[in-house]
Amino acid sequence: MAPPLPAAAVPARPIDLRTATISIIGFWLFYFAIVTLRAAVMGFEGQFDMVGRRLVVALVGTVLTFGLYAALRPFAGQSLPRKVAAAALLTVPFATLFATFNWAAFYALDPMKPAAATRQKDGAASNGQSRWGEEAEMMMQPHVVIADGAVTWYFFFAAWAALHIALGYAQDVRLAERRAAAFRAAARDAELRALRYQVxxxxxxxxxxxxxxLVMRNRPEEAERMILNLSTFFRTSLTADAADDLALDEEIRLQRLYLDIEAVRFPDRLRIAIDVPPALADACIPGLLLQPVVENAIKHGVSRATRPVTLSIRATSVLPGRLTITVSDDGPATGNADTIAAPFDHAVESTGTGLRNVRARLAARFGDDAGIHWGPLPVEGFAVTIELPLVHHGC
Structure with a gap:
């Protein structure tokens, strides 16, 4: 399967019909309102009749602009110079068509036009300015009026075409941002799954x-219990979505399964103490987040000891909206090979994979809003503290 396109390679698409409709209607409502207000302020005659004609003209202009929108759609994927050139050329016929209809509505069908033209001509002649009267009469000729109107309306249609291009680019930017966000989410999920399955x-x-x-020592019941625990542990941990969260009590249940397995190996050395308040039982954490930490404690705290070692898992919420989980052991002071010499108050780079895995998962899931700290305890033992946002629902 081909890899998805990067955000920069997202193909351009025409603006959707809804956006085009809003922009076109907005343009012509603006025209209608401004021209009507101008006529009222200047006190033109026959305003009621002109409002009706102006409304019809605006409706025709709306239809023609939709035609321009349809003509510009095939150029959505072209370069900016081609889009501008297409808009500049395609605007000409639409502006000319509108100027023609505008002339028909306000000149050819205007009953006041002949009288006004006669008054203008007679007034010019009586002042010895027949040349100006002839020019005024020429200005009333259809082809002159239409040509003059086409130039004026060209800029109006060109302004909408420029808005169309700008809206198209804004739409492409939003699409690219959504795709980039989707790619980031997919990469994060892939990283979470990869980290989760580093068993x-x-x-x-x-x-x-x-x-x-156990089999060689003829202890079938203990062997069977270990097999069942191992089967349940792997079935639960591997069938759940690696990007999903688990309730804290479910995570603790999985860790108990794991610790029951290890208890068979260390029946005289492993002691378990778990303290999770009922109020935090439904807190959400990334699934199997504690597994590498608990496994580290077994590997470096219990397996190297010659005496009983207590492994503790404790959850608290001292600060509002924050969850703190501490995994500690009181094993030998030789330290954890994965984290030896790491100060408790600072999460420094470890040499092993266990705590790096947890830190990477926290960073992928929460960014800077979560962290992990570890270090030796004052007398004997080691502690790892995980801090993350407290979320009670959505697991």
Whole structure:
């Protein structure tokens, strides 16, 4: 399948009919209002009759502008110079047609025109200005009136054509922005899925080795329980959409499954303490966000210990709208190889993949609105703290 077009390569499209209709009607309503107001202010005669004719002329102009819109549509995908040239040329016939109809409405059908022309001619002759009277009479000839009107109305139609081009570019920009946003969302989802499915193979290998040991030692019930837990864990974690969130209590349920599996490996060393207030049970977090952190604690805190180690998962909401989840262990002070020497108050770059994975998922999902901090505890043990927005619904 071909890759999607980048935002810069989005093909131009004609402006939609709704936008064109609004712009055309707005143009001609503006014409009608301005000319009618001018006639009223200047006190022209026969205003009621002129308003009717002006309305018919505006309707004809609206129809002709729709024709210009249809003529310009095929040029939507062309370059700007071609669009401008097409608009400049196509405006000529529409302006001429409108000027012709305007002449018919206000001159050919105007009963006051002959008297006005006679008065103008007689007045010019009585003052010895017959030449000016002849020029005035010539100015009333149809071809002169239409040509003069065509020039005037050309700029009116050209103004709408320029608006049409501008609206088309604005539409293309909006489309490009929407596509760019969709591409960013798709890239984010792909990154989230890739990070989500980075399951540590050591966990699976260790579990299979433990199963082998249980079978060899003839402990079928424990082996069966481990297989069931492992099956449930993978079925739940792999069938859910990697870009979806989970309720915190569901995430804790998955971690309990994982810890039950590890408890078979470390029956005398692993102790579990989980503290999630009921008010935070439905808080939404990215699915399996805690898995690498809990796995890190098992790998570096429990497996290296020779005494019982308590692994704690604690959720709090001290600040309004913020959720804090802390995963800690009181294992040996040798530290976590993935995060050794990382100060608790600063999220520095780790050398392993576990906490980098969590940080990358938080950045992809929340940007700068979430973070992860880690470091050794004052006496023994290690703690990882995740801070993210508190959302109770939408998982």
């Amino acid at each position: 540590n193979p050591h966990f699976l290998f260790n579990t299979l080795n433990s199963l082998s040991t």
